[in-house]
Amino acid sequence: MSESGMQYRGMEDFPSTRLFGSGTPMCAGCGGLLVIHQLYDLLGSDTVFINAAGCMTLLSVYPYTPFRGSWLYTAMASAPAGAQGVRDALDILLESDRLRREENLEVVVLTGDGAAYGMGLSATSGALDRGLDFIYLCYDNEGYGNTGQQYSPATPHGAATSTSRGNGGFRGNKKDLFSLWAAHNPPYAATVSASEPLDLARKVEKLRSLRGPRMLLAFSPCPTGWGFEPAQSVMIGNLAVQTGIWPLKEFIGGKVEHTVLPEKRLPVEEYLKRQGRFAHLFASSAGRDIIAELQGAVDRYWEGVR
Amino acid sequence: MYRIRFHGRGGQGMKTAGRILGTSFFLEGFDVQDAPRYGAERRGAPIFAYVRASRSVIQERGVIRRPSLVVVADDTLAGLPEADVLGGQSADTVMAILSDVPEGTWRSRLNLDSPIVCIPRPDAIKGYAGQAMAGVCCAAVAARLCGSIPKSTLARAVREELGFLAPSVLERSLSEASRMFDSLAPYEAVVRDRPDREFSCDNPPGWVELFHDAAAVAAPVIFGGLTSRLLKTGMWRTFRPVIDTARCRRCWWLCSSFCPDSAIHVGDDGIPAIDYEHCKGCLVCVARCPVHAISAVPESRGVRQENGEEAV
Numbered sequence: 001m002s003e004s005g006m007q008y009r010g011m012e013d014f015p016s017t018r019l020f021g022s023g024t025p026m027c028a029g030c031g032g033l034l035v036i037h038q039l040y041d042l043l044g045s046d047t048v049f050i051n052a053a054g055c056m057t058l059l060s061v062y063p064y065t066p067f068r069g070s071w072l073y074t075a076m077a078s079a080p081a082g083a084q085g086v087r088d089a090l091d092i093l094l095e096s097d098r099l100r101r102e103e104n105l106e107v108v109v110l111t112g113d114g115a116a117y118g119m120g121l122s123a124t125s126g127a128l129d130r131g132l133d134f135i136y137l138c139y140d141n142e143g144y145g146n147t148g149q150q151y152s153p154a155t156p157h158g159a160a161t162s163t164s165r166g167n168g169g170f171r172g173n174k175k176d177l178f179s180l181w182a183a184h185n186p187p188y189a190a191t192v193s194a195s196e197p198l199d200l201a202r203k204v205e206k207l208r209s210l211r212g213p214r215m216l217l218a219f220s221p222c223p224t225g226w227g228f229e230p231a232q233s234v235m236i237g238n239l240a241v242q243t244g245i246w247p248l249k250e251f252i253g254g255k256v257e258h259t260v261l262p263e264k265r266l267p268v269e270e271y272l273k274r275q276g277r278f279a280h281l282f283a284s285s286a287g288r289d290i291i292a293e294l295q296g297a298v299d300r301y302w303e304g305v306r
Numbered sequence: 307m308y309r310i311r312f313h314g315r316g317g318q319g320m321k322t323a324g325r326i327l328g329t330s331f332f333l334e335g336f337d338v339q340d341a342p343r344y345g346a347e348r349r350g351a352p353i354f355a356y357v358r359a360s361r362s363v364i365q366e367r368g369v370i371r372r373p374s375l376v377v378v379a380d381d382t383l384a385g386l387p388e389a390d391v392l393g394g395q396s397a398d399t400v401m402a403i404l405s406d407v408p409e410g411t412w413r414s415r416l417n418l419d420s421p422i423v424c425i426p427r428p429d430a431i432k433g434y435a436g437q438a439m440a441g442v443c444c445a446a447v448a449a450r451l452c453g454s455i456p457k458s459t460l461a462r463a464v465r466e467e468l469g470f471l472a473p474s475v476l477e478r479s480l481s482e483a484s485r486m487f488d489s490l491a492p493y494e495a496v497v498r499d500r501p502d503r504e505f506s507c508d509n510p511p512g513w514v515e516l517f518h519d520a521a522a523v524a525a526p527v528i529f530g531g532l533t534s535r536l537l538k539t540g541m542w543r544t545f546r547p548v549i550d551t552a553r554c555r556r557c558w559w560l561c562s563s564f565c566p567d568s569a570i571h572v573g574d575d576g577i578p579a580i581d582y583e584h585c586k587g588c589l590v591c592v593a594r595c596p597v598h599a600i601s602a603v604p605e606s607r608g609v610r611q612e613n614g615e616e617a618v
Contacts, residue, residue, distance in 0.1 A: 011558035018568035022584035023537035026566070027316075027348045029588035034566040045531070060528070066568075068531035165470050197563050223588075224349065231589035234564050279472070 008201040015041050021066030025058045029230025031221035031237065032056065032139035035194040036110070039137060039216070042204045045069040047106045048086050052079035052120055054112030055146040056139070069105070077119040079109045080127035083134045106135060106208075113140040113154035116217075117175045128184040128213045135207060136215040138177065141222035149225030149277075156245075157297075158290040159277045161225075167280060168290065181215050182251040188214040190250035190259075195219075195237025199248055199259055206252065219246045227276020239271040244298045247305075258305055265302065268295045307360040307502045309370045310448050313391050314379035315544065317349040318431075319441020322467065323377070324355035326445035326483075329463035330455045331359035339364055350542030350587060352389040357448070360502060373399055375497045377448050379431075379440040381405035382606060384416065386541055395420060400497045402447050404431070404440065423451065423493055430482050437544075442468075442479045446486035453495025457487050535584070539567070543587030546608040548618075551577050553599035561591035561600060582612075 007013055020037040032055060040047075045068035051057065053076040060071045074082040087107045093099035111120060116138040127134065143161050144150040151161040153175040164170040181189040187210040192200040200216075207214040221236040223229065228236060240246035241260060245268060248260040269291060272278040281287035310327065314320035321342040328340030336359040343354040356370045371394040381403055383389035395401065395418070402423040403412060409424035416422075425447060431440045442464065449455040464483050468476050518524075549561075556576035569585040570578050580591075592600045603611070610616040 011560070011563070014558060014563060016559055016562070016572045018562065018565075018571060020568050021532040021534040022567050022569050022581060023534035023539050024567070025348060025351075025537070025539070028350055028542060028566075028586035029590055030566050034564065034590075037566065037568050038563065060534075062526040063528050064534045064537055065528050065531065066534040194564075229589075230349065231593045233566070233588065233590050234594055283472070 006202060007205055008198060011198060014197070014201065017041070019044060019068060021068075023064065024066050025061070026055065027222075027224045027230070029221075029223040029233040030055075031194060031219070031223075031233050032112070032141055032145075034233065035139055035192065035200070035218040035220055036137070038194050038197055038200055039204060040067075042201060043106060043108070043135075043208075046104070047108050048072060048090075050074060050079050050082045050086060050107065050109045050134075052076050052109065052111035052115040054115055054144075055141070056110055056112065057146065076115045078123050079111050079115065079120060080123040080132065080134070080136070083107045083109050084127060084130070084132050087133055107133070108135045108137060111136070111138050112145065113138060113142060113177075114144045114152045116140070117153035117177050121180070125184065128181070128186055131212050133211050134213060136213065138215070138217050139220040140177075140217060141220040141225060142174070143222070143225050145222050145225045149222070156294075158281055158287075158294060159226075160280055161277070167284060167286060169277070169280060178215075178217055178249070178251070181217075182256060184213070185254060186214065186251070187212040188250065188252055189217070190215065191217045191219070191246065191248055193219040193237045193241055193246060193248065195234045196241060196248060196260065203250060203259070206250070225277070227279070228274055232274060236271070236274060239266065239274070242266045243268045243271045244302050245271055245294075247301065261305075265298070268298055307358060307364065307366075308375065308452050308454075308497065308499060309373045310357040310359075310375045310377065310452070310497075311370045311373040312353075312355040312357075312377050312379065312444055312448075313383050313389055314353050314355075314440060314444070315349070315383070315437075315542070316347055316351045316353050317437050318353070318379045319438050320353045320355040320379065320444070321347075322438075322441035323379075323444040323448070324357050325467045326442065326460070326463045327357045327448045327455075328359070329466055330445070330449055330459050331357070333459050333462060334455055336360060336454070337362065337364050339366075343369060348542065348586075350544055351539075352383060352386060352541070354390075359452075359454075361499075362502065365502070370394075372396065374500055375399070375448060375451055376401045377444045378403040378405075379444050380544075381407060382544075384412070388541060392416060392418075398498065398500075400451060402451060404428075404443065404447075421496060423447075423490075423496070425486075425490070428482060428486065430478070439479065439482055442483050443486045446483040447490060450487050450490040451493055451495070451497045452499075453497070454499065457484065460487060538583045539586050540581075540583045543582075543585060543605045545587050545589060545602045546582065546585065546605050547580060547587070547589055547591050547600045548603050548608065548611075549578060549580060550599045550601065553597060554578065555597050555599070557596060560594050560596065564590050564594045566590065 020040040026033040048070040150163040158169040190203045244265040324340040339358040562570040569581045
């Protein structure tokens with residue numbers, strides 16, 4: 001796709017004003033909060049955020065909110081249903097001239113991976129079937145972070161969680177939510193990482209020019225749940241991209257395109273060794289086998305891309 | 307009954323301290339309650355953990371308002387009203403504080419007549435990486451000061467609660483607990499096992515009638531935006547980032563873009579400024595600044611520098 005006419009060519013095109021409020025109770029170095037503030041700086045206050053239960057439950061605890069605009073809280077599985085209600089209400093107000101066109105709001109679902117990959121999947125699929133006009137932001141921190149990092153369907157193979165403490169870590173495999181969305185053939189779906197703000201901004205710009213169900217699946221390093229120093233939060237995102245573990249891509253016009261192709265992929269160890277949740281893999285030969293397995297899966301993925 | 311309150315910051319293992327102490331008492335045949343307080347359990351934020359232990363059935367519930375022992379893992383909490391270190395302390399409450407500031411200074415600063423046990427901070431908990439070890443140390447402090455727990459029981463409780471960790475971490479925890487326990491021999495049993503309170507001595511609560519308001523009045527609707535700014539998350543910091551404006555190259559504000567908390571703003575002159583009322587001290591900006599114009603300074607020194615008491 002041609003880059004001409006795009007607003008975000010370099011960092012200098014970025015807004016310098018921070019629209020999202022400080023003072024939220026998210027952990028220091030929270031990767032989820034980082035992606036939310038980057039998105040909010042671009043979308044602005046003409047938005048309604050529909051929040052599935054998760055870490056971000058704590059964003060707006062009465063009477064405090066970091067949003068300039070509206071926020072609605074729903075149960076874990078039903079954020080897309082909540083978004084449908086809000087979108088319908090806005091449409092009715094617009095059609096009956098009780099809301100001016102310029103007062104229209106963008107409806108944004110904000111969900112963690114626990115809700116997005118698991119119990120919220122059915123409501124999401126339904127909203128895709130109905131072609132609901134909304135943005136779906138999933139901050140993926142690969143576990144139930146707010147309750148102490150129990151495993152979720154987004155937890156990577158081999159990671160230790162508070163419910164996967166054995167030598168092998170989590171036995172399952174990370175679900176491919178991006179492909180599940182692509183299978184619904186939506187107008188837009190993309191993976192992003194806040195460590196690559198320019199890539200993120202370009203994707204937000206594209207998605208704003210489209211209507212219908214549009215997803216951003218955001219890699220969200222979690223210092224508390226993954227076991228690394230908060231200061232390394234952005235570096236962990238860089239490494240996920242550079243090792244090829246987190247491919248940056250988009251689904252648009254029925255096709256998947258990769259937006260960042262790591263020239264020379266770093267070994268996955270570079271990413272794994274900086275996180276406590278993978279420390280056990282380096283302590284035994286069985287763990288080494290799992291690392292080789294993870295590297296093999298990443299290699300196979302990128303073979304398919306080229 | 308023993309009523310013990312642990313004060314620390316998120317990441318210093320206060321919940322773990324409560325669990326180890328609770329399990330120790332339990333192994334000695336006590337009735338035990340141990341629970342951390344639900345709240346912002348975030349790294350750096352003030353954290354509370356409570357342990358009650360009694361030879362008879364415990365009827366009390368909830369937070370501990372009249373502690374027999376207060377253990378403070380982080381002496382910077384003493385000056386924070388939100389941390390409520392002094393809350394409910396009486397003449398026979400023992401306060402144990404891990405601090406390199408002498409006991410006499412604390413006595414005058416806090417205006418306390420009650421016993422203070424000032425314990426120099428073990429080397430293991432100094433620096434950024436050792437913070438989590440503070441919890442084990444505090445459990446050992448409480449075990450020794452209460453006097454009802456032999457060292458072997460404390461070790462068993464540490465194994466029970468931390469057995470899932472890597473063997474090297476467990477061994478280090480055991481040796482820190484042991485060293486702390488041994489060093490406090492002169493303070494054995496300074497906390498007294500007081501008789502349980504009779505509930506008849508409590509005044510009946512002053513009931514407040516809540517009327518059923520209309521939903522438009524009673525529903526929790528926030529009409530103003532950005533009210534989260536009223537919450538000063540700056541108190542979570544143990545280290546603060548400081549910008550050397552002479553070295554700042556006025557790049558396109560990487561520090562501001564990457565600050566998760568929107569706590570770095572750029573002025574008209576293109577120089578970023580850190581909002582210390584909200585900066586949580588994650589230090590992402592320190593790691594991201596391409597010209598290393600941001601450094602991490604221990605919070606206590608940062609405060610002295612801000613007040614002009616120490617050169618920058």
